[in-house]
Amino acid sequence: MExxxxxxxxxxxxVTLGLAPLAWLGVRALRGDLGANPIEAVTHATGLAALRLxxxxxxxxxxxxxxxxxxxxxxxxxFGLLAFGYACLHLLTYVVLDQFFDWQAILEDVAKRPYITAxxxxxxxxxxxxxxxxxxxxxxxxxxWKPLHRLAYVAAIAAVVHFLWLVKKDTREPLTYAAxxxxxxxxxxxxxxxxxxxxxxxxxxx
Amino acid sequence: xxxxxxxIPESEITPRDVYLRRxxxxxxxxxxAGTALLPRLSLAAEVPAHGTIPNVKPGPFGTDEEKTSLxxxxxxxxxxxxxxxxxxxxxxAGSLRTRPWKxxxxxxxxxxxxxxxxxxxxxxALEERVYRHRCVEAxxxxxxxxxxxxxxxxxxxxxxxxAKFVEMTTLxxxxxxxGQRRDVLEWPYVEGLRIDEAxxxxxxxxxxxxxxxxxxxxGAPLRLVVPWKYGFKSVKSIVRxxxxxxxxxxxxxxxxxxxxxxYSNVNPDVxxxxxxxxxxxxxxxxxKRPTLPFNGYAEQVASLYKGMDLRKNF
Numbered sequence: 443m444e445x446x447x448x449x450x451x452x453x454x455x456x457v458t459l460g461l462a463p464l465a466w467l468g469v470r471a472l473r474g475d476l477g478a479n480p481i482e483a484v485t486h487a488t489g490l491a492a493l494r495l496x497x498x499x500x501x502x503x504x505x506x507x508x509x510x511x512x513x514x515x516x517x518x519x520x521f522g523l524l525a526f527g528y529a530c531l532h533l534l535t536y537v538v539l540d541q542f543f544d545w546q547a548i549l550e551d552v553a554k555r556p557y558i559t560a561x562x563x564x565x566x567x568x569x570x571x572x573x574x575x576x577x578x579x580x581x582x583x584x585x586x587w588k589p590l591h592r593l594a595y596v597a598a599i600a601a602v603v604h605f606l607w608l609v610k611k612d613t614r615e616p617l618t619y620a621a622x623x624x625x626x627x628x629x630x631x632x633x634x635x636x637x638x639x640x641x642x643x644x645x646x647x648x
Numbered sequence: 649x650x651x652x653x654x655x656i657p658e659s660e661i662t663p664r665d666v667y668l669r670r671x672x673x674x675x676x677x678x679x680x681a682g683t684a685l686l687p688r689l690s691l692a693a694e695v696p697a698h699g700t701i702p703n704v705k706p707g708p709f710g711t712d713e714e715k716t717s718l719x720x721x722x723x724x725x726x727x728x729x730x731x732x733x734x735x736x737x738x739x740x741a742g743s744l745r746t747r748p749w750k751x752x753x754x755x756x757x758x759x760x761x762x763x764x765x766x767x768x769x770x771x772x773a774l775e776e777r778v779y780r781h782r783c784v785e786a787x788x789x790x791x792x793x794x795x796x797x798x799x800x801x802x803x804x805x806x807x808x809x810x811a812k813f814v815e816m817t818t819l820x821x822x823x824x825x826x827g828q829r830r831d832v833l834e835w836p837y838v839e840g841l842r843i844d845e846a847x848x849x850x851x852x853x854x855x856x857x858x859x860x861x862x863x864x865x866x867g868a869p870l871r872l873v874v875p876w877k878y879g880f881k882s883v884k885s886i887v888r889x890x891x892x893x894x895x896x897x898x899x900x901x902x903x904x905x906x907x908x909x910x911y912s913n914v915n916p917d918v919x920x921x922x923x924x925x926x927x928x929x930x931x932x933x934x935x936k937r938p939t940l941p942f943n944g945y946a947e948q949v950a951s952l953y954k955g956m957d958l959r960k961n962f
Contacts, residue, residue, distance in 0.1 A: 477735065478734075479734075479929070541936075547924065550924065555923055610732075610785075
């Protein structure tokens with residue numbers, strides 16, 4: 443009983459944290475504080491929140507492994523879904539506010555502008571993950587669930603590339619995210635390696 | 649016998665702060681006396697360091713489109729010398745000292761000189777020019793500049809027959825321009841025009857906008873405005889104007905030659921490799937509007953590029 447209550451409190455805290463960027467954006471909008479180009483400000487804020495939350499979601503497994511923070515495990519899905527939520531807002535901002543349903547311009551952007559191609563690809567990678575995030579889907583997919591959800595890393599790489607290709611010259615910020623992502627990827631490496639090593643020696647449980 | 653030292657009356661003792669500034673005050677006094685002797689021409693430009701600019705006449709080529717708010721134009725700036733975020737220049741440009749300011753006019757001119765800004769501006773009558781300003785990032789603004797034709801200034805220094813291009817350079821001083829402490833671009837910022845572009849009456853040097861002296865973040869105290877080209881061509885805080893025989897190496901062109909051409913005329917038919925140039929967002933508006941060839945100034949400047957392939961010479 444105590445454990446369940448603690449888990450619920452943890453989820454509430456995570457969701458509150460995750461919604462903070464949206465709340466802040468709302469406050470700025472109400473105060474008329476979005477600057478000379480509000481559409482650009484909303485696009486940047488939602489995109490940044492999506493990338494950050496995706497990286498937070500991807501940090502959970504390494505934290506469990508290296509810092510022993512097992513209680514974090516259920517938050518992976520929470521942060522992943524929050525990231526997808528912001529990615530949806532980001533895409534909607536682009537389609538509705540920025541391009542105002544100019545489908546020809548949108549198609550041209552996706553096909554011809556590498557940074558938009560990368561961003562759209564990241565969104566495509568995240569969508570099936572969100573769709574298969576329910577407990578029922580986890581059960582239905584069984585052993586196929588885990589390899590499918592490795593797409594989260596592909597999405598994160600594409601999102602960082604999207605950011606990197608978008609900036610004109612000052613690449614400090616996107617490179618910071620690239621470094622964090624590289625660290626997170628490196629944090630998973632040893633286990634996979636040892637598994638293959640075990641498999642090679644025929645010592646796996648099967 | 650002991651004599652008492654003569655007492656100096658209190659009134660004759662120089663206050664300490666005045667004593668410490670004695671050299672400064674002497675110079676100021678001499679300058680004031682000197683300026684009093686100069687004749688005052690009624691047409692001459694008198695540009696104060698701050699505030700309203702007097703005697704500004706309406707100039708040609710003005711648009712009657714709605715002007716962008718001063719707030720937006722002074723808070724949304726690409727001026728990498730003060731940081732790469734568009735909100736940085738307003739926060740950081742306070743450190744720029746715009747007086748005294750000298751401008752060197754050199755290269756292929758009969759009368760090269762290093763001129764103090766006030767003397768440089770003096771012979772020019774100031775006009776207000778309400779221009780569209782289109783950024784390469786697909787947003788645009790409408791700004792009432794205060795300035796005078798660049799060609800008028802160049803003629804004073806008598807370009808030689810060899811002068812084919814004009815190269816203009818921004819101040820280099822990382823002390824005043826914190827953005828220059830990092831190598832985002834190769835400093836100082838350099839831009840350039842072909843001589844016939846520079847002589848076109850549409851090209852102006854601006855010292856103000858909205859009737860006031862240019863705010864630092866908008867390129868004080870002297871900047872170029874070439875409204876038919878993308879915004880980055882309009883170099884800010886100019887300290888050197890050099891006439892050359894060969895095409896200048898301009899900053900963005902050097903950084904990414906496939907993205908930023910030397911000409912960089914506004915052209916909806918030539919996309920930037922990373923985004924479309926067909927439409928633009930006018931700051932303050934919701935729907936994008938179509939971008940016009942030469943930013944709507946084709947009548948004035950299209951003839952400059954007759955016979956040129958503008959896809960190649962983008």
